[in-house]
Amino acid sequence: MTKVDKKIGSRKAATIWNFFFLNIRFVVSMINGVLIIPLYLHYIDTAIYGAWLATGNILSWITIVDPGVGGVLLQKVGYAIGKEDKDDIGKVITSGTLISLALFIVCIAVGYITSFFIGGIANINVQYRSEVIDAFRIGVWGTAFSLLSNTFTNFVLAYQKTKLHGMFVNSIMGLSIIVTVVLLFNGFGIRALAYNMLFTGFSTLLYSVIMSVMLIKQNDIQLSFQLPYLKSFSKIFAYTFSSRLFDTIASNIDLVLVSRYLGPHFVTALDLSRRPVKIVTGLANNVSISMLPALSHLFGTDDKDRIRAITIRIWRIILWLSGLIIGGFVLFNHSFMINWVGKEFWIGTLNNNLLCISFFILSIGYNLSNITYSMGDIKNNSLINVVRNCLYLVLLYLLTKILGLTGVILAFTLPIFILIGYYPRKLFAKAEYTKSDIRSILLDTGVVSGILLCCVLITCFFPFVSSFVWLVVGAALFVIGYVSLLIILSSNFRVEIKYLQKFIPSKRLAPNV
Incomplete structure (x- = not known):
């Protein structure tokens, strides 16, 4: 068993920074999920917005394809760091990444197939059905990117890099609000909310992949693929x-x-x-x-x-x-x-x-x-x-x-x-x-x-x-x-x-x- 280098932050500092940035995220969520709602209702017809909420629920169903890889990876990597087992970290990251990439493809496929049926499932008026379906398909990509990014963000968090993670994620959320408002002012309607999802998902994925690669190099983690380990990892x-x-x-x-x-x-x-x-x-x-x-x-x-x-x-x-x-x-x-x-x-x-x-x-x-x-x-x-x-x-x-x-x-x-x-x-x-x-x-x-x-x-x-x-x-x-x-x-x-x-x-x- 190869021991982990002491290149992680302290648990106390990581927790404090994580709590701080989670509460900053709360403020951003309040703006995005509460304060900005009257703006939605001003620029988007109430019936269309209600249809989007219903289809947004269906969009969330697509996340079923992810069995919770990110959460398991956080627990496994964090536990391995506590035991100072570097070999196990490499195996977990490799297995988790391969599974997440496969799920990303499945998510896109399931989303596009589902888009042909959401009008009937949510009982959407034919008058604005095509507009909602277009927004739904954009949201599928945002959802898929977000699912894939979960694997990498949880790896970053397992190494206690909560300060840097919080700075990036909250910046992305703040920018996404600006993107939404600008698109609403320019007549994008319900599609503005869908592009918000796409921007947030892709930006988070880009950041988390870069951070993960840097951490792997800094801590000299050797990625290792072993089929027996992948099978045992997948059983959970x-x-x-x-x-x-x-x-x-x-x-x-x-x-x-x-x-x-x-x-x-x-x-x-x-x-x-x-x-x-x-x-x-x-x-x-x-x-x-x-x-x-x-x-x-x-x-x-x-x-x-x-x-x-x-x-x-x-x-x-x-x-x-x-x-x-x-x-x-x-x-x-x-x-x-x-x-x-x-x-x-x-x-x-x-x-x-x-x-x-x-x-x-x-x-x-x-x-x-x-x-x-x-x-x-x-x-x-x-x-x-x-x-x-x-x-x-x-x-x-x-x-x-x-x-x-x-x-x-x-x-x-x-x-x-x-x-x-x-x-x-x-x-x-x-x-x-x-x-x-x-x-x-x-x-x-x-x-x-x-x-x-x-x-x-x-x-x-x-x-x-x-x-x-x-x-x-x-x-x-x-x-x-x-x-x-x-x-x-x-x-x-x-x-x-x-x-x-x-x-x-x-x-x-x-x-x-």
């Missing part, structure tokens, strides 16, 4: 492919069903109502995502005490941050929607509360799944995902017909409890939590859940709508109140506050002479 994709298959279908079929059974207007209403919640919840998800490169490396060292301490801390931070975000959306999403796109896109208090609570539970389960995935629990993670999404698909079909939009949200919510039933217990065992650790986490969970329950009751019995100015003031007051309650009720939160105070410079008085 039987599980990850099944997981991604059902995950992709489940994540992208709801808007198609809503379009088919409830109409294009409800597609836009559902997508716009949940989009801000989904994007902002990403702030909490960034905690575990930013640590994925470092976690795989840490688990490779098998340092039990550090693993236990770090995973407990991640869990608490995710819990507190998710509670803050979701509590805010429970209270203020109605006002936000009216000030943002208008009351005609509001889905109602009951639906909003269900949606918010589902994203809170999902955030906890998703982040815990990231941690156990980094530990190497890829098989069980994939199986849990398959079970959850199978249940979701069944419930979605049944409840959409019976309960309409509420049924769509309920179908999304109920299967998430499977995650909460599995991942906490798995992490307790793998990280060797003590009974005291478990009690402490459950206590903090109870505190945050109690605060969220109070928020739900307020919206049910004291509904309100405010102007944009009072929305900002109310959100600020909620943040202050939420943090104050955690300081009072959670001893662990007080410990974190004291820890953060160490980084706040204090003025020292000069001694009296």
Whole structure:
């Protein structure tokens, strides 16, 4: 076994930079996915935009061809670096690249074949069907480039190069917004969104390939193709492919069903109502995502005490941050929607509360799944995902017909409890939590859940709508109140506050002479 040269960044620095740039990406995503939407609706007909959202879901189905090569490569390379096994890194990169190139070709082929049928699948009006199909085909290329780039970007992240990666990726995302706006102003309509995908996918691929080649040369990695290793490496994709298959279908079929059974207007209403919640919840998800490169490396060292301490801390931070975000959306999403796109896109208090609570539970389960995935629990993670999404698909079909939009949200919510039933217990065992650790986490969970329950009751019995100015003031007051309650009720939160105070410079008085 050839040892790895120490030419990687520290886990702590890599995590900090990754978290920083993920939050920069959050800001860019807010601009691209929320603030710029009124511009879309101004330059693109609402019916055409609704059709694009539905076909965009179908476009996401094409990503099913990727069994998750990038994620597996990140875990395998990071783990090999932790064990200082350079030979294994060369084998993983070679196998992953060959598989990704084959999937790139399959993605293009499947996309073009699918384009002939999307008009009927999404029930698109014949009047603008050709325009949407053209945009779809452009989007196919963007999707294929993005899939291929995942392999190389995850290799870069495995070497803890999160700072440089973040700078490039966020620059590309910022430029893509400019490209979209310019194209909209020049009358490209829905094609502007498709060219955005193409520009982002190709630019990311170009950067990630160049960076990967540089890292391979710098670290003297010998690429090695061995058919037996390729076969053993591919076996794990039987599980990850099944997981991604059902995950992709489940994540992208709801808007198609809503379009088919409830109409294009409800597609836009559902997508716009949940989009801000989904994007902002990403702030909490960034905690575990930013640590994925470092976690795989840490688990490779098998340092039990550090693993236990770090995973407990991640869990608490995710819990507190998710509670803050979701509590805010429970209270203020109605006002936000009216000030943002208008009351005609509001889905109602009951639906909003269900949606918010589902994203809170999902955030906890998703982040815990990231941690156990980094530990190497890829098989069980994939199986849990398959079970959850199978249940979701069944419930979605049944409840959409019976309960309409509420049924769509309920179908999304109920299967998430499977995650909460599995991942906490798995992490307790793998990280060797003590009974005291478990009690402490459950206590903090109870505190945050109690605060969220109070928020739900307020919206049910004291509904309100405010102007944009009072929305900002109310959100600020909620943040202050939420943090104050955690300081009072959670001893662990007080410990974190004291820890953060160490980084706040204090003025020292000069001694009296």
